[in-house]
Amino acid sequence: MAAACLAAALAASACVSPPREESVVGDYLSGRFAARVNDIDGAAEAFASAHREAPVSEELLRDAFFFQLAAGRVEAAVSLARELIAEPDLDDGLARTVLAADAVKRGAYAEARTLLEEDIDVSYLSAAVAIVDAWALAGLEGPNAARALLSKPAAELSRGFNPLHEALLAEKAGEEAAARAAFQVSVLALGGPVARTAYGAFLERSGDEIAAREFYDLLARDPGPDRIRAQQGVARLDAGRASQAFAGVAPSEGAAIALYSMGAAVHDQYVRQREAASRAGFRVGPVNYNLPLALVQLALHLDPELDDALRFTGWILNNYGEHEKALEVLGRLKRSSPYYEQAIIDRASALTALERDEEAIALLSKAMARNPEALEAGAALGNLLATRERHGEAIDALNAVIARLPDEPDEDAWRYYVTRGASYLALDDWPRAEADLKRAVDIAPEEPTALNYLGYSWAERGLYLDEAFALIEKAVSLRPASGAIIDSLGWAHYQLGNYDDAVGHLEHAASLEPADPTITDHLGDVYWRLGRRSEARFQWRRVLELDPDEAMEAAVAEKLKSGLADPAPAAAKTHTE
Secondary structure (H helix, E strand, O other): OHHHHHHHHHHHOOOOOOOOHHHHHHHHHHHHHHHHOOOHHHHHHHHHHHHHHOOOOHHHHHHHHHHHHHOOOHHHHHHHHHHHHOOOOOOOOHHHHHHHHHHHHHOOHHHHHHHOOOOOOOHHHHHHHHHHHHHHHHHHHOHHHHHHHHOOHHHHHHOOOHHHHHHHHHHHOOOHHHHHHHHHHHOOOOOHHHHHHHHHHHHHHHOOHHHHHHHHHHHOOOOOHHHHHHHHHHHHHHHOOOOOOOOOOOHHHHHHHHHHHHHHHHHHHHHHHHHHHHHOOOOOOOOOOHHHHHHHHHHHHHOOOOHHHHHHHHHHHHHOOOHHHHHHHHOOOOOOOOOHHHHHHHHHHHHHHOOOHHHHHHHHHHHHHHOOOOHHHHHHHHHHHHHOOOHHHHHHHHHHHHOOOOOOOOHHHHHHHHHHHHHHHHOOOHHHHHHHHHHHHHHOOOOHHHHHHHHHHHHHOOOOHHHHHHHHHHHHHHOOOOHHHHHHHHHHHHHOOOHHHHHHHHHHHHHHOOOOHHHHHHHHHHHHHOOOHHHHHHHHHHHHHOOOOHHHHHHHHHHHHHOOOOOOHHHOOOOOO
């Protein structure tokens, strides 16, 4: 319908040289399809081509502008933004934001402020624009003028983001006490990872070693980049070498932080909404991070070295299947970045998706050799080797990780034991596998995956059945929307011959994960055991449509041909046995 309306509009337009309607509609449809499958580059090229053919179309102009921005082609987006603001009511504020950001990058601060004078109705843009405007004013009149602007009621919408920028501006103005107070608020407000890095660096520069160490001790309790931030900070304190991160922030850098923070906040809100919808039983469509990506691409235009934005952009591109571009973006992160280790893992993921497994293995192995404390890289290496059925090598990689854990590791260490235990299971080494799975539960007694793995492994072997089902049922209670865990509960009943108990759980799991071939296969099996042969074959045929691996495909084809053999009598065991 949209394409038909577009074609009609083009045919009715009074152009001196009418556009080639078939070409325009074809490009438009190509752009829509590319956008739907998150092919951002493809959408940008298709809409740009359609706009060149039909420059009178407002819809094509908007789409061409937006996808050029999301694809990181900011100079092209700037040109299209000028076209948008030339026409009344075409711009929702994003085009003016892009033009203002570009003006800040060029040092044209008065031009940037003029562009931002008109109110922007879109809330997420209004909040970012208030801060971009403040940094433009800082470029014109200095940091104190910008601080005064951020304190006005007009900046109320961005109050959660303001403290970080108030802190950066106060330090720039030499107001150390005000900077400290604002930094303390920023780490609790919406300052995000930039605030945590900037506050730690500020404490180091201020000479307050006690406060710096206390802050890093708090950060070290969290896994991932925050722990690395803490480790790096403590190392600098020990060496007497204060960080200069976010010292003397320039207007373009401050504006970049504002746009990155807003993009990350929009992303987080979107994720929360998807999770809430999923918990409520609604089916959620494919992920769509186009708006956060557009904002963060603009941030990188302003500050190409903002590592938070580089990491975030690379993560989105990987999720979109843009693996080559993700490799390029993530490769720009420096070794000093707290995201460097995670970027190596993400690059390995991209290489794996591109079927360049050996490069991925070499990248992770090199990271471990260079820094034996890079435990996440070692865990990623173990995971990758395990998924490639190279379980002996996977165990070796995980041995190196686990050997460096303290006697009382953090709860997130359960992952290493579960992964190694799974490889021991694949090698039919049950004693070592059981020991690892039990250790995982000991470390993280509230972690559903660890509970489920141990409980299912016991149930499958007819061991400790009451304890086994208690563990699986606890995992289900902790993660009731997990189709995989509910499938484990149903499949454990199935393995014991409790088909009437199994079927409800497996049907529930299949409703939560309708595209999972393993769950669908299990549902077909239980239907067969219950004598529901037509339904069983229907589910097995569905498995073949869900891209199963070769082994499952062969097994299901055989089941469609011959059905299931009768179970051995010993398989029928009761729950309390």
